[in-house]
Amino acid sequence: MGSTVANEASVFDHVEYVPPDAIFELTLAFNADKDPRKVNLGQGTYKDEHGNPWILPAVRAAKASDAVRNANHEYLPILGLPAFRTLVTELVYGRDAAVITEGRVAVSQSLSGTGALHLAGSVLYQTFRERGPSPTAPLPPVYITNPTWSNHRQVFETIGFTVNDFRWASPTTGSLDLPAILEDLGKAPPHSIVVLHASGHNPSACDPTEAEWRHIASVIQQRQLLPLFDSAYLGIASGSYDADAFAIRHVANELQLETVVCVSFAKNMGLYGERVGHVSVTTKTVSAAQALQSRLAQQTRAEISNPPAFGARIVAAVLADEKLRAQWEVDLVTMSGRIAAMRTALYEGLAKRGTPGDWKPIIQQKGMFSVLGLPRLTVVELREKHHIYMADSSRISIAGLNEGNVDYVAAALNSVLR
Known part of the structure; x- marks a missing residue:
């Protein structure tokens, strides 16, 4: 008896093939x-x-440490490994940063940098949708550099944002085009999300100087834009994590702007397959940070329930131990x-x-x-x-x-x- 399945209409007939x-x-x-x-x-x-x-030698030693080698395989909390969240937040903003000491930063572990971007974007989408005058009101757009990492547009468009470009590197000289950056950002509507590469811009490799970052940050402040730093290469560009984190710290600590930071340890600790990421959002008030952190937890629970433990334990072991951290700093220089x-x-x-x-x-x-x-x-x-x-x-x-x-x-x- 022949099957009639081939003659039936499929609910998936309209799905278009997406190239690899x-x-x-x-x-x-x-x-x-x-x-x-x-x-x-x-x-x-x-x-x-x-x-x-x-x-990395620091990672090899961390894997052999008791904190990693003897760890169990139980679930992590929804927001991730507590030591990892604390240590990485201090690493990004500086241990004595006011946003930390005053409790004005919401923090969650994520699935590496891509997961960090998606988690942050999802919470921002929810936030702006609730903030608008109606559920159908247009959302602020997301601005990404031109050129940029090929996944940026896809991540934010699949969440539901409209994604626009702003010029970054000159296609003729291969150098940073600061006048074009300032001009384009100067036209962005207030509250637009601006995705910035904290260091080691992918693909142009054009990083602003500290003075140029100050110019860019000034326009962001004047236009009331929301900076979102994709921080996949901190420590790789210069060999110094602190130097590569300048833009983040200038915006969040010096200008005290509300800031979103997405961090990955794929590149700077070589933990590509462990998918170790970190999302943080600095806010004006403690209550806003607490509310945002609850949304990060809610979104994480809905998407992955809780993040993986192994890579986070490695990062925490490196950052918590003075000798391992010093070795990691040498590894970054290498x-x-x-x-x-x-x-x-x-x-x-x-x-x-x-x-x-x-x-x-x-x-x-x-x-x-x-x-x-x-x-x-x-x-x-x-x-x-x-x-x-x-x-x-x-x-x-x-x-x-x-x-x-x-x-x-x-x-x-x-x-x-x-």
Whole structure:
């Protein structure tokens, strides 16, 4: 007897196919490539000088500590591991920050940086929806930098926000375009959410100086905008967590603006697969912080019930122990220093060959990434002919370079550009 299922209409007939994530597909293609010369400059993960994943010495020691090794497997509280929440909040704002001592910060653990953005965005959506004159009134828009991390738009649009761009890096010079930033933010409606990269801007690698951050923060204050810092690379850009957290602390501590901060420990502790994140919101009053924290708990309960424990225990162990924390600070310098050295090596490899183009931005930028400004066809040629994998936008992860492949990459770039 034949089935009639194929003849029946499906409730899913209207669903459109969504193409796979480009960066993760690029990694799959790289892994399938059998050529020994292959180089992965796509996914933003730190690799050591041999191109292998690096377990930070501080993290290795933390995993061997009693606090992690002998921990049970019970549920964490809904808001996460208490020690993790406390220590990371102090790390982000400074131990003596007024928002902490006065109890004006709402805090929750999250599923790494992406989960932090989604959790914060969901609570903000709920907040603005309740704040509006009616349930159908337009919400304040979210502003993201152009260019930005490919997931920013998707995260906030799926929550329900309208997402707009504001200019960040000049496509012609590859440098920060401060006048354009100030002009665009100066037109943003009051209460708009502005997503800022705290350090190591992805993908442009263009970070403002402290003076430039002050200019940007001044416009945010004047326009009554809500800053939301995506802080995935704190400590990686300069080698100093404190230096990379300048913008956050200036806005939240010095200007005392209400601020949202989304933190990840994927990059700066190498805990990619553990999904360790942290959300904090600074407020004007203690009661507002308490109310927001209750909403963070409610949203977490609805989405994941409670966050995972293992990675949070590692981070807490590192931050709580003076020796492990000192080792982590050394590890940050190791990572940022190797990335900076590879920037110089790539620039010099292109310069000595007289490769067409202006490559100085490579050594002027900061953090894990750089955009080479190549046409898509050139990117495809590098992939197919030289087995060098990068995003179609020609964004490369500098951390994928090492002494064994950087000259090969420079030679390949020189070849295709000639």
